[in-house]
Every structure is written in C-alpha cells, then in structure tokens.
Amino acid sequence: QKEVEQNSGPLSVPEGAIASLNCTYSDRVSQSFFWYRQYSGKSPELIMSIYSNGDKEDGRFTAQLNKASQYVSLLIRDSQPSDSATYLCAVNGNYGQNFVFGPGTRLSVLP
C-alpha cells in the first residue's frame, strides 16, 4: 500500500516568514513529486513539480527532494495571507501510473 503522509496542521506563520511544509512517502521507486495548493471550496492547482534530488526554485516557492530519506518539502518565502490554503503533496511512480495524494497541510498566514 503506497502512502503519502503530511502533518494536517494547521501551520500558522506570520506574514513575511518562511513556511515549511513536509511530506514523506513509502514507495521507494517513486519518481515524480508534486505540490498542489487548494483554497477552501476550490479544486487543487499544481504549483510545483520536482523529479530529482535537491532544490527547485520558482519565485517564492522552493521544493526540496531527498529520495534516500523519502522526503519532499515545500518552502514558501515571504509568506502572504493569500498563501493561506491547504497544500497537498502527490507522488507518482512513473508517468501514466496513478498518483497518491497526501491528506494535506492547512497553512494559515497571519497578517
């Protein structure tokens, strides 16, 4: 049974701080890793993808992957109230296989 785990939160950070969201996965052969943002009542939207060990930066977002530790994280720099949402981690073995989603971490950025 493939599993993806996340702290449910809520994670509260002050505006302007760095928010750190974590995700662990059980399937060692996982190849693709994704972070989705889901605002309350809305569908998830893809914000980051990462495939190899290390860091990947896109604007205020940085995804970090450590396959040896089976760990992927998302850092949000200069957090804004508009970043308040639930962040879902998703893991895929190979393209075409079905994703496994974590339960999500609720982030609250306090003005």
Added chain:
Amino acid sequence: SQTIHQWPATLVQPVGSPLSLECTVEGTSNPNLYWYRQAAGRGLQLLFYSVGIGQISSEVPQNLSASRPQDRQFILSSKKLLLSDSGFYLCAYPGPYYGYTFGSGTRLTVV
C-alpha cells in the same frame, strides 16, 4: 490549449436518488481521465480512471460507477445515493509537467 469542464458546481440530492456528474476535456485527444472524491477534511481518494473509450478501472468498491462514452467525456453515476457519497468530486487529466489538472469540481451533499 487544454481545458476541463465539470458540472454541476453544486448538487443537493436526497438519499436513494440517482446521480450523474459529467466531465469533458477540450484541446487534447484520448487523455487519461480520473474521478477523485474529497470528503470533508479528508485527502483525495481516487475512484475511477479511464485510459480510453469504454475502458474504466475502479480503485475503490463503492456505490458509484463511471463510464466513458466518448473520447473526451467521463461520467460518474450512481443508481441510489447514500449519505456517505457526500463530498467534493473532481475530474482530472494529466496536465503540464506530468502533474494532474483538475476541473472545478462538484460539491455533492446527500440529504
């Protein structure tokens, strides 16, 4: 460009009534299509996926069924709804960077 449409946006149905949710995709041919359900405060649960017309795979035994009558159409159905069928239903297809792109979702409340 590829777009995905889902309707209706919200639905309130009595227990025992039938259900039909529709998803259509534009701008792509023969995409893999997926139905997910998100119960209140829970993660995304894969219900069905389809790799082509008439091809349906069920991930979780339940009160629901799916059909793919056309290349870019995916339908989720039930003959008799249960209270436990309430949730946020999302259709998805493989989008950029091999992640999923989700439709806007249907919020179903069974009363």
